Amino acid sequence: MEVGEQRRVRATAWGGGESPFAVPWPKLMMWLFLLSDALTFAALLSGYGAMRLTSGAWPRQADFFNITAVVGPMTFILICSSATMAVAVGAARRGDRRLVTRFLGLTILGGLAFLGMQAFEWTSFIREGARLTGWVGHAEGIPPMFPATFFVITGFHGGHVTSGVIYLIIKALQAARGRFSGETIEVAGLYWHFVDLVWVFIFTLLYLI
């Protein structure tokens, strides 16, 4: 008992101690996972940058994607769902079951709307002749890396959104039955905000620049 007390007193933030990061372990593990995931996306996006710079002519994105009517609203929806997620986390910390369930539901709706619009966008892009490995039909001057990087990066991100929606549906069903804690909802929130964070860079690098 006394030894334990002493150790706690002597443990500084850098000295290891009992909880050097002062967070519960699921949250620490989620942060570590998100870091590795961030590095994966960084690799994909810098690969995209290298492909784009080295392939000579790159098409104007506005010729293929509707920024103001589809991609812009997708971005707005994802930001809004991130905000509703943040409110759900705050409500979970306060133990407000109804508010948690409602805002998790709104977040899920946002995620589903985003996925629906992405499916629409993929469909119209494929109809124009884009394929994972190149272009079908009138292909003059369009580098095959244009559709390839687009499908790989948005697909990888869309997969993250899909798993996030499934994750949040499970959490919302649990919350509706009163099984939730500030901690579990916060960990789910970290994942969801990260998906939004990655989209910030995909939106800028793939669609705007």
Add this chain to the structure above:
Amino acid sequence: MTEGTGAAHGGGRWYQTYVVTWVWLLLFTVIEIGAVALRLERALLVSLLLVLSLMKAALIVAYFMHLRYERLNLVYLVLTPLILIAALVGGVVPDALNAFHLRR
């Protein structure tokens, strides 16, 4: 895990910080889309867009993911590996830019 680590410090409702962050994120996005629509000069546009997206990312990490309110240990744990991303970009970009200028 109650009020102490919450996002809303100081006065106001507990969700106030989230609303403010949300408004700024939307505003930055509008500026981004507007800058593209205005057809700014290319170098200016690219640097503006990169700065704005880094600012959006910082807002999300600091306030939505509460990193601002975590212990400094965790902040360092999260931010130091980003050096690897800088190294990756720094390794790839000069080579790619070289090829880009040769192609022109």
